[in-house]
Amino acid sequence: MTEDEAGRRRARGELESEVMTALWSAAEPLTPAGVQAALGSGLAYNTVQTILSRLLEKELVRRGPADRGRGHVYWPAQDAAALAATRMRAALDERPDRRAVLQQFAATLGEDDAETLRAVLEERET
Amino acid sequence: MTLAVYLPLVLPVLVALAARYAADRARPGAAVPALVAAAVLTAAATIWSLLLLTLTLFDDLPAMAALDGRLGMRLPEPVPDAVAVIAAVLLAVAMVRLERDMHLRRTMARRLRNAGPSAGGLVVADWSEPLAVAVPGRPGEILLTTGMLRLLDADERRAVLAHERAHLAHHHHRAMLLVGGAAAINPLLRPAREAVTYLVERWADEEAASGMGDRELVARAVARAALATAGHRAPAPALGVHGGVIVRRVRALQGPPPGAARWQMPLLAGVAVAALLLEATATVNFLAVLRAWQI
Numbered sequence: 001m002t003e004d005e006a007g008r009r010r011a012r013g014e015l016e017s018e019v020m021t022a023l024w025s026a027a028e029p030l031t032p033a034g035v036q037a038a039l040g041s042g043l044a045y046n047t048v049q050t051i052l053s054r055l056l057e058k059e060l061v062r063r064g065p066a067d068r069g070r071g072h073v074y075w076p077a078q079d080a081a082a083l084a085a086t087r088m089r090a091a092l093d094e095r096p097d098r099r100a101v102l103q104q105f106a107a108t109l110g111e112d113d114a115e116t117l118r119a120v121l122e123e124r125e126t
Numbered sequence: 127m128t129l130a131v132y133l134p135l136v137l138p139v140l141v142a143l144a145a146r147y148a149a150d151r152a153r154p155g156a157a158v159p160a161l162v163a164a165a166v167l168t169a170a171a172t173i174w175s176l177l178l179l180t181l182t183l184f185d186d187l188p189a190m191a192a193l194d195g196r197l198g199m200r201l202p203e204p205v206p207d208a209v210a211v212i213a214a215v216l217l218a219v220a221m222v223r224l225e226r227d228m229h230l231r232r233t234m235a236r237r238l239r240n241a242g243p244s245a246g247g248l249v250v251a252d253w254s255e256p257l258a259v260a261v262p263g264r265p266g267e268i269l270l271t272t273g274m275l276r277l278l279d280a281d282e283r284r285a286v287l288a289h290e291r292a293h294l295a296h297h298h299h300r301a302m303l304l305v306g307g308a309a310a311i312n313p314l315l316r317p318a319r320e321a322v323t324y325l326v327e328r329w330a331d332e333e334a335a336s337g338m339g340d341r342e343l344v345a346r347a348v349a350r351a352a353l354a355t356a357g358h359r360a361p362a363p364a365l366g367v368h369g370g371v372i373v374r375r376v377r378a379l380q381g382p383p384p385g386a387a388r389w390q391m392p393l394l395a396g397v398a399v400a401a402l403l404l405e406a407t408a409t410v411n412f413l414a415v416l417r418a419w420q421i
Contacts, residue, residue, distance in 0.1 A: 107371060113352075
């Protein structure tokens with residue numbers, strides 16, 4: 001495998017995960033165009049379509065007819081995520097130091113820290 | 127025997143000082159390997175010291191004592207027996223703690239890796255608690271909860287993914303495994319473990335920031351995700367005295383990217399040389415005692 005192919009393959013995986021996060025944070029099933037808009041990263045419609053079919057094959061998303069017009073809408077396969085949640089919870093809940101052994105994006109905060117962070121975020125947004 | 131055999135036990139203090147100094151000043155990509163190597167060397171020195179101290183117990187073996195009486199000589203009493211016994215106990219405790227630490231990491235990673243089917247290395251778990259975790263493996267996986275995804279906008283979600291991918295790409299779990307094992311062997315190395323825990327997060331933050339080309343964005347994502355987890359039960363790991371880990375990460379992202387540091391190679395070399403010198407002295411001492419027996 002050439003380096004270029006490896007790079008493309010990784011990029012494809014990253015796109016899949018971005019599409020999944022977009023579907024998950026949407027309140028309702030999305031059309032491919034909706035996914036494209038939610039991603040907001042200038043992906044071609046065909047690319048989004050391809051990724052969605054691949055996710056469908058892996059049974060990570062479900063597909064149904066769109067309300068209006070032609071085409072399909074997609075939503076995440078809830079049972080796969082529920083299963084993952086159950087297993088994740090079981091693994092993490094087992095020990096008091098559960099989080100210490102894995103990298104986490106955000107650890108928990110003390111109350112003072114929370115105040116500081118709120119101030120920081122407000123600073124940003126004004 | 128002289129005091130030399132105890133000297134390696136002070137090495138962790140050096141490493142802890144270096145860790146405290148490094149945490150906010152050094153480039154994480156350089157500081158992490160240096161601190162991990164220093165911690166591992168120190169842990170090895172700890173084991174060697176405890177082993178040597180323990181071995182001095184054997185001058186009390188009946189065979190030795192008989193030899194002692196027959197030749198009418200007094201064997202040197204290298205260290206008080208009480209010290210040797212304490213060393214033996216500490217050594218046993220260190221081994222048990224090391225094994226427990228390794229076991230915890232292995233089983234946790236394995237169980238999380240089996241959490242569910244992944245899309246491009248991402249597993250989404252339908253759970254309201256906001257959580258994003260990098261799970262090592264081949265290939266590694268990122269576990270995200272729906273609680274986390276719903277907090278963030280599209281760009282912030284990409285920042286979280288980039289952060290977790292940086293953990294996997296740079297094998298941060300390996301650094302944590304090594305420094306965690308070192309701290310399990312020698313509890314005085316806990317400051318080093320804390321510093322490395324913090325520095326791998328900073329490393330991933332910086333990598334996400336440069337990948338996204340936006341430090342503000344990553345700072346926002348970190349702050350937002352952390353605020354959402356406020357009030358959950360686990361206490362924030364303390365690092366030094368000034369503020370929690372998250373606040374420091376956000377503040378660091380608001381500043382300029384850290385520059386290249388020149389201190390880490392001298393530090394590592396210094397600690398390595400100190401460890402080797404101290405160990406060599408202790409070993410020479412020990413061999414001298416051995417020779418005294420054989421005469």
